[in-house]
Amino acid sequence: MPKANVTFEDIGITVTVPAGTRLIEVSEKVGAGILYGCREGECGTCMTRIVQGAANLAEPSVLEDRVLKDNLAGRDIRLACQAQVLGGEIVVRPA
Amino acid sequence: MALADTRPPVAVPVADGVHWIGALDPGLRQFDIILRTANGTSYNAYCVRGRDGVAVIDTVKENYADTFFARLESVARYDEIRAIVLNHLEPDHSGALPELMARAPQATLHISARAQATLKGVLRGEEELSRVRITTGEQASVSLGDRQLAFLQTPYLHWPDTQCTWLPDACLLFSGDVFGCHFCDARLFNDRVGDFRFSFDYYYQHIMRPFREHVLNALELIEPLAPALIAPAHGPILREAPCDYVRRYRQLAAPLLHNEAATSEKTLLVFYVSAYGATERMAQALRDGAETVEGVRVSLYDLAGGEVAPFVDLIEEADGLVFGSPTVNGDAVKPVWDLLSSLTLVNVKGKLGAAFGSYGWSGEAVGLIEDRLRGLKLRVPAAGPRARLKPTDEELRACRDFGRDLSLHLTGRIEKRIIDMAALG
Missing domain, CATH: 3.60.15.10 (Ribonuclease Z/Hydroxyacylglutathione hydrolase-like)
Structure with a gap:
């Protein structure tokens, strides 16, 4: 199975994860500072800044796009509960 | 009127x-x-x-x-x-x-x-x-x-x-x-x-x-x-x-207190409450470890002897905060919560945060404080040390190592860790 390396800048930890993993699943396990609320892509609490490797995440769904737009999020912001890793290197930190 | x-x-x-x-x-x-x-x-x-x-x-x-x-x-x-x-x-x-x-x-x-x-x-x-x-x-x-x-x-x-x-x-x-x-x-x-x-x-x-x-x-x-x-x-x-x-x-909007630390120096505040001296010994060990790293000014405070407001002033200017609490009936103790609940008065987002503490039965205080710190948008780089009742020499050594690591995080000199998700369970 393809793997990806996700680095959480706020705590200085890189985690090797299987492709398809959502950022929030990893963040929660290592105790990174990404907060979450609904975990269903609606509340916007888990907005996360993608510092590097945005192309290594699956494209946002229509729902995620709408929530990001409603929250006036910049282009480097994703919802950790929705964003799935595809492979390669990804660096993130809490927005 | x-x-x-x-x-x-x-x-x-x-x-x-x-x-x-x-x-x-x-x-x-x-x-x-x-x-x-x-x-x-x-x-x-x-x-x-x-x-x-x-x-x-x-x-x-x-x-x-x-x-x-x-x-x-x-x-x-x-x-x-x-x-x-x-x-x-x-x-x-x-x-x-x-x-x-x-x-x-x-x-x-x-x-x-x-x-x-x-x-x-x-x-x-x-x-x-x-x-x-x-x-x-x-x-x-x-x-x-x-x-x-x-x-x-x-x-x-x-x-x-x-x-x-x-x-x-x-x-x-x-x-x-x-x-x-x-x-x-x-x-x-x-x-x-x-x-x-x-x-x-x-x-x-x-x-x-x-x-x-x-x-x-x-x-x-x-x-x-x-x-x-x-x-x-x-x-x-x-x-x-x-x-x-x-x-x-x-x-x-100006800082309330002038910090004597050099502008290049980071500041780490260690707050603790101790019932029988165990959490205090852990605090001192953590302080000793943190001070081994050059470029970090470490300060230790017994919360039982202070008021909340001046501590909030200190925290506003600090780079890192550590809270030590015993666990009483499955919770951190009130002086810790009193201070933590006052931090909405200042901006603490992005500061380094950590917790530690001694306990008798269950030891939930450390995790609860860490969750609160994350909720306040501090970065909490590692789970803090806990010790059952009197900390052993090995546990005190772990506190010193933890303090040193916090200082290394503060100064950006911590060795980056790479782990496999499978190992996280």
Whole structure:
């Protein structure tokens, strides 16, 4: 199975994860500072800044796009509960 | 003593073609749960008349709408209203907005971009939402014919949506909550009302202080304007020496204490509470380890011997915070929560955070504190050490190592860790 390396800048930890993993699943396990609320892509609490490797995440769904737009999020912001890793290197930190 | 509003509800002249059309709430003793209001408060709204029409700036709390509309009607007809400006959409300012939009269906609504999401919780109708104008770019001002209103983007004072409105020909700043305070006095103007200086400072400390960086950004916009009159959304209208109040904000936004540490040095504060000395020994070991790293000033405080407020002042300036607590009945102890619950008064986002503690049975305190620190948006790089009752030499060594690692994190010298998710279970 393809793997990806996700680095959480706020705590200085890189985690090797299987492709398809959502950022929030990893963040929660290592105790990174990404907060979450609904975990269903609606509340916007888990907005996360993608510092590097945005192309290594699956494209946002229509729902995620709408929530990001409603929250006036910049282009480097994703919802950790929705964003799935595809492979390669990804660096993130809490927005 | 607050003066009761015994006058009929008519508008009060503030400047040429500008009237106060707000409401007085002298009996209020607590605002938004967090603020004590010994003198009540006022909900200030204003009406600006130009050659081609009228602008209404802010409204009032919903249950004061009748007073607001009566004052408005004393100086303007609804069909004259061209623009409604909401500098901030919290209910105490937007309470009469839906009704005002209905009574003045030709008027456009001028709000900041950030206010759009909140507005959907205030106005429900598509038609009303179609009248919204966002106050940036080409819409950063609105004309009333012979006079203009210009909008200043001052976000996070104290909500993301906040803006100020500037009336250049009168050198008048409608400042929203900025420069406001909860002080109700029917005499309205700062040179007429009772002494409200304590309310002004108190309001800043509880409402604006967590957003100090944004206050400084806003002052960069406001100071060059040198307003001749400041009309805030709460409290006295500042017509006598208004720039003194701008300068007071500059003073209040300055750090409270000068930190003697070199600017290149990081500061780590270790707070603890200890029942039998075990958590204290862990705190001392953590401090000793943290001090082995050059470039970090480490300070140790027993929470049982201090007041919350000075610790909050220290925390505002610190780079890293560590909390040590025993576990009592499955929880961290009250002095720790008292301090943690006071940190909403200052900006702690992005600071380093950690916890540790001794316990007898279960030891939940450390995890609970770490969760709280994450909730406050601190970065919590590692799970903190715990020890059952008296810490062993090995456990104290772990505390020293933990302290050293925290200092290495603070100075950016920590070795990066790579782990496999499968190993996390």
